[in-house]
Every structure is written in C-alpha cells, then in structure tokens.
Amino acid sequence: MPTPPDYPQMLRGAELRVTRPRVAVLGAVHAHPHADTESIIGAVREDLPEVSHQAVYDSLHTLAAAGLVRRIQPAGSVARYEARIGDNHHHLVCRSCGTVADVDCAVGAAPCLHASDDHGFTIDEAEVVFWGLCPACSPTRS
Amino acid sequence: MPTPPDYPQMLRGAELRVTRPRVAVLGAVHAHPHADTESIIGAVREDLPEVSHQAVYDSLHTLAAAGLVRRIQPAGSVARYEARIGDNHHHLVCRSCGTVADVDCAVGAAPCLHASDDHGFTIDEAEVVFWGLCPACSPTRS
DNA sequence: CGCTTTTCTTGAACGAGTCAAGAAACGGTA
C-alpha cells in the first residue's frame, strides 16, 4: 500500500512555502477529486474554520501553477480541481448533472496527442472530454 | 464552388422562426469562426444596430440547441461559437492569447470517440482540445 | 530573535451570462 501523501513535503518539493491553508487545500483536493472551489472551501473549513475564500483561490492557483493539482473546467461548469496529475487521463462529463469521472487514455500512452496539422502551434497538452449522460441521469429504458 | 449559405432556409429547415436577429447571428457566426459573444454582437450590429445583447444570447442558444452552430468554451475563456458542425473536427487553443484554430481529427473519422471505460455513461461526443502556443505567441528562438 | 518577503484577511468590484415583464414580430389562417 502506498504511503499517505505528505502534503508539506510536496509543497517544499515544489519550492512553495508551507502554510496551513495550502496544506489543507492540497488535502481537500486529494480527498475530493473533481470538487469545485466552493466544495473545497467547505472541506478546508472543516480543518481551518477561519480561512478566507481568497486564500483558497490563491492556494488553488499556486498549486495548479506548481503542477501539484490540475484545474479542469468543462464548458458551462465552474472550475474543478483534481490531484491526479501527469498520467494523461481524460474525463467523462455528464451533460445533465455535471458529474466528472476519470478515464484512462483510450489508446494507451498518448493517442490523440498529435494534431494532423498543428498550424504552427507549439502543443504541450491534448485534453479529451467525453460528453454524455451519467448512469443516474440516463433515461432508464426497460 | 459551393452555393452561399441561405440562412433563412437553414432556420426553416431546423423548424425555427426566421427573424432578423437570428439571420444576422447565423451570418456573423459563419463570417467569424470562433468569435465570442461580444464580437458577434458587434458584427450583428453592423446590420442591425438596434439589436439587444439579449437577442444575440437567445439566438445563439437557440441556434446551438438546433445544431446550426456549435458552442465551444475552452477553460478560462468566454463562450465561442462556430458554424462548422458535424465533421468531428477539434481545436487548437493558444494558452497565451486564446486564439482558436481548427484541426481535422487526427486518426480519421472517430478516433478518440471510445473511452476505455465509460463508467456507465452514455457518451455522445468526444471533444479534443490541443493546448499550446500559437505562432505569434511562441518565443522565437534563433 | 528580528527582518524581508510572501501569504492571508477583509471587503469591494468586475463581467459574462441570466431572469423577468411587457412590447414587437412571426407566420398560420380567414
């Protein structure tokens, strides 16, 4: 079994100052994958009841910039965050309720990572979003 | 050479009422691919100076629901619209300036359209976004 | 322990998009 994540050490490894809000935010993102900012604020306040929403916004931006969390924002949704990073996975998004689920990359390592014509762009990431209806929102047909 | 698009006829074909705002919005989306709502409002007002922003919002929603235009919204961007639909193409987005370019699907018809594990979702679309820097924003290295 | 820099608190502000009520326009029918 893997060792539980050492959030302060992860912050130091990214050359970030270790602050109580950042540790709590990092923990909340690990505990609640795909949570939006408001949910993360709620989770963080279970540990630190006094944190400001701005501290959470700042921490999320900092952690995302450092690569410790990933920010995703499906069209029509608020920002969501996840701690699973660097493994090239993609997302399923429910058009009805907005639920997000992870999917491993379909064709292995880096399938759709090459555009047929890059128009001179320097591409660093390919994001794949599968749109549909989750089991709870699918019309049950008998 | 293809015949120029007959916007009123396209609206009727989708069983939508033909109104001057809708025709102008449809034309603006065709003329300005990937334009955001504000740009579309500006373009529409060249023909109809008095249209309200709400009429443009409503028209865009209606046209998108009817499948005559497609709404795209890369993370961190406002909503953008395009008239190229039904051909399974994807997008290049510049992280710096937000420019959007079209790319044909890399592996032909429907490459990444199948998730490795659909988690019970009913998937109807796979959206691929390539992130990077456009030629204008790329650091020129000599 | 004290100092400098970064981060957090507080509170206001921004802006894309939505909501709601009444006026106008579409298009089927007489």
Added chain:
DNA sequence: TACCGTTTCTTGACTCGTTCAAGAAAAGCG
C-alpha cells in the same frame, strides 16, 4: 390583406464565480 395566438425581442435589473487591492499576519532566512 387583416387578424390572432405564440414566439421572440427590448429593457433593465440581477446573479455569482472570480478577481482586485490594501493592510495585517506569518513563513523562513540569517
């Protein structure tokens, strides 16, 4: 062509996720 019911547009207020800004607190170095 005129009428009528329904849809759409105008007007203006409003929501809410997110950002901005100034000063207070705290991280981490010497």
